Amino acid sequence: MKTKYIDLITQSFDFPQDEFEMDGEYLKFNGIDLKALVEEHGTPLKFTYLPKISENIQKAKGWFEKAREELNYEGTYNYCYCTKSSHFRHILGEALKNDIHIETSSAFDINIVENLMKEGLINENQYVVCNGFKREEYVENIARLINNGHRKTITVIDNYEEVDLFSEAIEGDFEIGIRIASEEEPKFEFYTSRLGIGYKDIVPFYQTMVKPNERIKLKMLHFFINTGIKDTSYYWNELTKCLKVYVNLKKVCPELDSLNIGGGFPIKNSLSFSYDYPYMAKEILLQIKAICDEEGIPVPNIFTEFGSYTVGESGGVVYKILYQKKQNDKEYWDMIDSSFMTTLPDAWAISKRFVMLPINRWYDKYERVLLGGLTCDSDDYYNSEQHVNAIYLPKYDSAKPLYIGFFNTGAYQDNISGFGGINHCLIPQPKYILIDENYEAKVYSEEQTHQNVLETLGYNK
Missing domain, CATH: 2.40.37.10 (Lyase, Ornithine Decarboxylase; Chain A, domain 1)
Structure with a gap:
C-alpha cells in the first residue's frame, strides 16, 4: 500500500x-x-x-518574437516590467539585463528610475511608461524626467485633469497614452475599473482636449485587465472592444502607433498548473492583426506589462x-x-x-x-x-x-x-x-x- x-x-x-x-x-x-x-x-x-527573472523574461520575449515572425506582424514587441511587483534594486538590476522597459505607478518610482539611469542601467532608448492616478509629486517627477531629456517617457493619462497638469509642467513636446477604463468580470463588486477613461469617451476626449494641443502626441492606447491575460470569453471580448477603440482613434490620430496590453501572464500556483503561453502570445497578435487588416490600418507596436510573471516565480x-x-x-x-x-x-x-x-x-x-x-x-x-x-x-x-x-x-x-x-x-x-x-x-x-x-x-x- x-x-x-x-x-x-x-x-x-x-x-x-x-x-x-x-x-x-x-x-x-x-x-x-x-x-x-x-x-x-x-x-x-x-x-x-x-536567474529565474531573466529566464522568464527571455521566454516571453521569445514567444512574442516567434508569433511576430509566423504572422508577419510588422509592429515591434516591447517588454515592460511593472515595478510595483517588487521595487528592490536587485530585482530591477536583474530584469534590466534583458533589454526591457519599465512601467511605473507612483511618484517614488521616478526617483528609482533616475537612480537606475545614474548607474547606467536605464538609457535614453528604454521606455518609461507612467501609469496610475497622478497627483502633484508624481506629475512633478515625471515632468522632471522628461525635461531632463528622457523623451521616451510616455505618460498614460488616467483622467481628464492630467492633460493640463502635464502641459503646464513639461517643457516642449511630449508623448502620452490613454488608459481605457475596462469593464471588470461579472464577479467583481463594481462594473467598470476606477482607472482610465471609458471606451465611449476616449475619441471625444482626444478630439477636444488632446488634439488641439500641438505639443502633445498621442502614441499609446493602454488596455489593462485586472485578472490578467487568460483564454476566456471575457478577455477576448474586452480585447475586441479595445481594438475597436484603437481603430477609431487611429483614424483621427495618425501618430497613434502603440497598444499596451497590460494585465500580464499568470504564474504557476499548483503542480497541476497548465497555461499555453506561446498560444496566447500568438492568438493576441492574430486578433490584433486581423482587425487592423480588416480596417486597413497598420498594426500597432505591442507593449506588455508583466510584473508577477517577471518576478513571482x-x-x-x-x-x-x-x-x-x-x-x-x-x-x-x-x-x-x-x-x-x-x-x-x-x-x-x-x-x-x-x-x-x-x-x-x-x-x-x-x-x-x-x-x-x-x-x-x-x-x-x-x-x-x-x-x-x-x-x-x-x-x-x-x-x-x-x-x-x-x-x-x-x-x-x-x-x-x-x-x-x-x-x-x-x-x-x-x-x-x-x-x-x-x-x-x-x-x-x-x-x-x-x-x-x-x-x-x-x-x-
Whole structure:
C-alpha cells in the first residue's frame, strides 16, 4: 500500500517538474539545495533566485518574437516590467539585463528610475511608461524626467485633469497614452475599473482636449485587465472592444502607433498548473492583426506589462513546523514559525494560493492538516491548495523536524507586507537571502530583532 508523501505527489501529478526535483528525500527548487540553505540560515527564511527573472523574461520575449515572425506582424514587441511587483534594486538590476522597459505607478518610482539611469542601467532608448492616478509629486517627477531629456517617457493619462497638469509642467513636446477604463468580470463588486477613461469617451476626449494641443502626441492606447491575460470569453471580448477603440482613434490620430496590453501572464500556483503561453502570445497578435487588416490600418507596436510573471516565480519562503495542535476529532493544526499574514499577505487578503511542498521527509506517511501562523488573529491560516480543498503533509513527529516551502511568492508580498516595517503582533520579518546563477547565497537582510522593532515604534531613542 502506497502511503508515503512521495507516493501522493507522484500519483497525483507529473513529478518531478522543471523547477522541482528530489535529491534523496529532500526537495530542490530550480536546482537550489534547500536542505543546505535551511541548515545554514535557519527558518523562517525568504529567498529570491535571481536567474529565474531573466529566464522568464527571455521566454516571453521569445514567444512574442516567434508569433511576430509566423504572422508577419510588422509592429515591434516591447517588454515592460511593472515595478510595483517588487521595487528592490536587485530585482530591477536583474530584469534590466534583458533589454526591457519599465512601467511605473507612483511618484517614488521616478526617483528609482533616475537612480537606475545614474548607474547606467536605464538609457535614453528604454521606455518609461507612467501609469496610475497622478497627483502633484508624481506629475512633478515625471515632468522632471522628461525635461531632463528622457523623451521616451510616455505618460498614460488616467483622467481628464492630467492633460493640463502635464502641459503646464513639461517643457516642449511630449508623448502620452490613454488608459481605457475596462469593464471588470461579472464577479467583481463594481462594473467598470476606477482607472482610465471609458471606451465611449476616449475619441471625444482626444478630439477636444488632446488634439488641439500641438505639443502633445498621442502614441499609446493602454488596455489593462485586472485578472490578467487568460483564454476566456471575457478577455477576448474586452480585447475586441479595445481594438475597436484603437481603430477609431487611429483614424483621427495618425501618430497613434502603440497598444499596451497590460494585465500580464499568470504564474504557476499548483503542480497541476497548465497555461499555453506561446498560444496566447500568438492568438493576441492574430486578433490584433486581423482587425487592423480588416480596417486597413497598420498594426500597432505591442507593449506588455508583466510584473508577477517577471518576478513571482523567483521567490520562496521556508518555514519550520513548530508544533501540532489537535483541536477536535479531525482538525490537526501544524503551527509554523512565522505568520502567513505578515510574510504571505496575499494568502490572507485575497485567498491567493502558492505552490506548497515539504522540504524533507518525503518518504514518511502523510496526513491532512491545517497550517496556522503565530499571530493571535484567527485569519492567520492556510487551509487548501489550488488543486484540492485540503493540505497534505508528512505526519507530525516531534522527534523529526519538518520544513515546508511556499514557492513562486516573489511578487507583491514584500511590498504589501511593508518590508522593514512593523508587522501584525510584532512577528519579526524573516531573514532574506539572494541566490545567484552560481547558487551563491547572500544575506540581504537579517531577521528582524526586537531592537529594530522598538526603534521603529519610538522606543529606545
